[in-house]
Amino acid sequence: MSDAPLRPGARIALAALWLAVLLVAGWAIAQHLQLSGDLRKFMPSARTPEQKLLIDELGEGPGSRLLLVTLSGAPDAETLAAQSRALRATLSKDARFTLVANGEGGLEAFPERLRPYRYLLSPTLDTQRFDAAFLTEQVQSRVADLGSPAASLVEPLVPSDPTLETLVLAETWEPATAPQRIEGVWFDRAGKQALLAVQTRAAGFDPTGQREAVDAIQSAYTAAKQGKPGTLSMTGPGAFSVEIGGRTQDEASWIGMVDTIGLLVLLFVAYRNWKIPVLGALPLASAGLAGLGAVALLFDGVHGITVAFGFTLIGVAQDYPIHFFSHQRTGVRPYASVRALWPTLATGVVSTCIAYATFFVSGVDGLEQLAVFTIVGLGTAALTTRVLLPALVDPDLRDPAQSALLERLRAWVARLPQPRIAIFVLALVAAGIAAFAPGAFWQNDLSRLTPVPVDALARDAKLRQELGAPDVRYVIAIEGRDVEDALQRSERLGAALEHARAQHWLAGFEHAAQYLPSARTQRARQSKLPAPQDLRAALDTAVAASPFRADVFEPFLADVETARRAAPLVPADLAGTPLQVRVDGLLRERDGHATALVSLIGLDAPGKVAALAQREGARLVDLKAASESLVVAYRERVLWALGLAALLLIVAVRVALGSWHRAWRVLAPMAVTTLVILAALRIAGVELTLFHLVALILAAGLGLDYALFFEHAGDDREEQLRTLHALLVCSAMTLLVFALLGLSSIPVLRAIGVTVTLGVVSNFILGLLIARHPHREDA
Known part of the structure; x- marks a missing residue:
């Protein structure tokens, strides 16, 4: 494009065309976008048999599909029982459910065509x-x-x-350990709540399917009450995911509303021009759509976490148009302003993209999606800011360097010392605190990340005990050459487990051979x-x-x-019957062998049962330990990727700036900030998760951006004023977004919000202290 500014009419036409392209692109992406909720995409490939079993159980195991339902609030047990029967009758006809049990109709599991067997x-x-x-x-x-x-x-x-x-x-x-029956249906021990166990057809990792199932149960219960009093409550992975999804959506709504209003007000106050918030949104919208389109094109399905994280990480891109707006001034053509900024801007973009490019060696599909989204998004935001945005900007924007308030702030900043030894001591102290603070450094327990209230988890555990539902932590795995071998081994182990039950090591167990004995x-x-x-x-x-x-x-x-x-009878003969659901959950055939599972109920002596299983050629699997080993493996891959990113980042900044001295001034604030964040989190007793690591990368990208522009300003007074204005606006906007995120009740969002908020403050202060050049007072 020519450097000559466009006429107002042409600028409006170009902005309208840009917006139209975004709308068409958004429509086209929406037609082909396949959102996925499979959490297994954000897990590394399983290497041990226990980890493989965990991945299967998380997504498709019967435990992940089970909803536990309680009915209460009716005046008497007879009314509750009638509601339970009506609810079961409705749900049993609904294709979204594979099993609905309330203690009645047990013979239906044995259909007529199989009765002779x-x-x-x-x-x-x-x-x-x-x-x-x-x-x-x-x-x-x-x-x-x-x-x-x-x-x-x-x-x-x-x-x-x-x-x-x-x-x-x-x-x-x-x-x-089946519950007691009152009026022919299951009730809790107190006789105050009717109980049902409902298994969904949708997998546990399918949030849309689980929401549809929960809504169907609520709708069926409303009809079953027939206007009489009563209350339904649900627990289980599906119910929790729906509750979390609703809460996340509610929080995202109010956070997004406050952020939007705050950002619009902030941009208007900073530039005193109503056009700036509108124009600044165009590169960001382009970045989001480009990132989303690239992921949709390269992957089978776009994970919801990728979209959520991606748009959060695209927040770095908001700095690009702000730097341009703050450096644009009367008498200088917009393309000339952006050309002067481009080397610094491009260095920041390339360096940040290097950090995310290392996710391609992580072996984790979700992280690879996140890398594609972020790299394409940041690149698009930078290029549109460089190529298209200058054509839309009024050449006579107000020059921030003429602000008296900003001049007073500059004068105060000029008096700040630029310590070297003190910064080095700060880094050592922060590193020492991070390394030696009491408590575990890493959080490996995935359950600790759940936003499900403690009382809800306690209610779920109590209901599982009432219904005799299997233990969600332990399972016995039996490997067989084929289905017949696995069933025979299950039968032998079942006989041994009867001894364990007699010794009160466990309350009960369930295996496929109870429903489908071996052919032998x-x-x-x-x-x-x-x-x-x-x-x-x-x-x-x-x-x-x-x-x-x-x-x-x-x-x-x-x-x-x-x-x-x-x-x-063989498993194929059970197709279309309730028995198929039970057997399929406990018997799997794949890759030329079969795995039979034994669900355990009321396990009190894991060590003794593990030894018993081992004698029978089986193994007791601790799914909690398997999940922790998976988290450790995941983290190791991410840390190796980050180590590689750090080396590449140092090289890229050194090449871009041309000297080790300048590179040190840019990299030091980011490095020290990382140590400061770690120390602050450890002092607060926070055990670090994978989400803290992702947030640290984002904070590092912001720090690099701040330091690069402090370095870019040099010792020219007016350039420093414009840079100070740009970075104040950038940091204020980022602080607003992530400080609100830090108030979230969702642990993942809170971890990201708190970490990045600490990073913004520390990076800005350390950038001032380390990366800025001394002022030329005669400028």
Whole structure:
């Protein structure tokens, strides 16, 4: 573009065209944007079997899909039970749920087409034979049952199932510590709350699917109440993620509103020109859309964290137009002003991008997305500030160097000492505090980062205990050559765990072979089923001593013969049934082998159970320890990347500035600030997380920007005034954004906000003390 300024009409036309391009680009990106909520994208590749299991459980394990529901507030148990039944009836028909349990309808887990197989799945034939003695005992028991209050339950089963194998299976599949039943549905021990366990089809890492499921439950409950009093509450990973998402959205709304108003006011006060806030937004909008478009183009899905972090990190780009506005003055063409700034601006952009480019060696998909977003965004913001923005700016902008207030501030700054030894001592003291402050340096426990209130976590733990839900920390993993081998190993381990339960080492356990025995076990039971003529003879003997007619049990004879000739059930035969949900959560086949899981309930002796599992060729997996090892591995990769970034940054700044002395003046404030931030966080008892590391990179980028422009100003009085004005506006805007972020109740956002706020203050002060040149008073 020509250096000649455009006429006002042409400037308006160019601004309108730029805005139109942004709107079209935003629309096009929105059509192809696939947002992802899979947290596994922000985790390194799992290296150990325990870490691989953790990654699977976090995303697709049954525990991540389970919602625990309580109904309360109704005047009596009968009303709560009716609401529970109505809620279950509605949700059972909803495709968004794979399992809805409230203690009733246990036989539905065993669909009609699989009923003949009950003799292969039930443990009865392990100890009994269908001979005349056993059948006579069972037929007489059914006669007694039909004269009892349970007659309505038993009567439909008797013709096809005189031994009640269906009920045996239902009891076998019942949780070991199932809640009490009142009015036929689950209640807590106090009898004040009706309980339901709901498993979603959406994976635990799918925030949209989990929100839809939570909304569906709320809607179904509103209908189930039928205007009567009552309250529904939910816990579980999905409910927590929805709650956190809502709270994050609420906080983002008010923080964003305050930030927007504050930034507009700040820009207007700083430049006394209503056009500046509008023009300054164009490079930032271009940066955000370019970064988002690049990630959408290069990756299958854009992670929500990438978008959130990316737009936060793009905050560095707001400095670029501000530097240009503050250095523009009457009599100087805008393109001449931006040309003079460009070497310094480009050095800052390149240096910051180097830091994020090192994320490409981290091996973490989420960090690679973040690097692409930030590098493309910062580059776009810088280039649009260099190429397009000068054409839109009024050449006669008010010169900040003519401000009397700023001159007084400059004079005060001129009297500040520029210590060298004191800065060195500060760095040593900060390093010592960071290294030797009491308490752990790193936070490896992911659960400590959750914004879920303590009382909500306590309520979730209590409900899990009430419902007999599996332990969320420990699981036993059994590796098999194939599904059959894994099931056989599960059966052997199950026998050993029965001993552990008798010793009160655990309250109960659940494994796939409880629902689908191995083919070997099914064949062994099948071999004990009598031939048709033998079974009929034994049954005739049993019926002769009862009031039943001889032909009543023809369906029973047919089912036994079907079971005797059938091929053993395999996982594929369970497709479309509630049993599939249970087995799929506990049995996985991939990469040429199978893994069977054993969920544990009420584990009190992990060491003893681990030794028992090891004797059976299995292993007790501590998912908490696996998560911590994963965090450590993640952090090590990030730290190596940052170490590489530091070396590249030193080289880049040295090459750009041409001397080690100038490079030291620019790099020292950033380095000392990093130590000061670490010391401040450690004094406050903060254990550092990966999010603090990302925030430290952002703070370092800001510090580099401040120091470069202090260095760029040289000793010219007016240039120093303009630089001081630009950096005051930049730091005030950044401080406003991140100070509000530091007030967030979300630990991740609070960590970033506090860290960057400390960095802004320290970088500005140290930049003044180290990077600025002495003033030429005669200028």
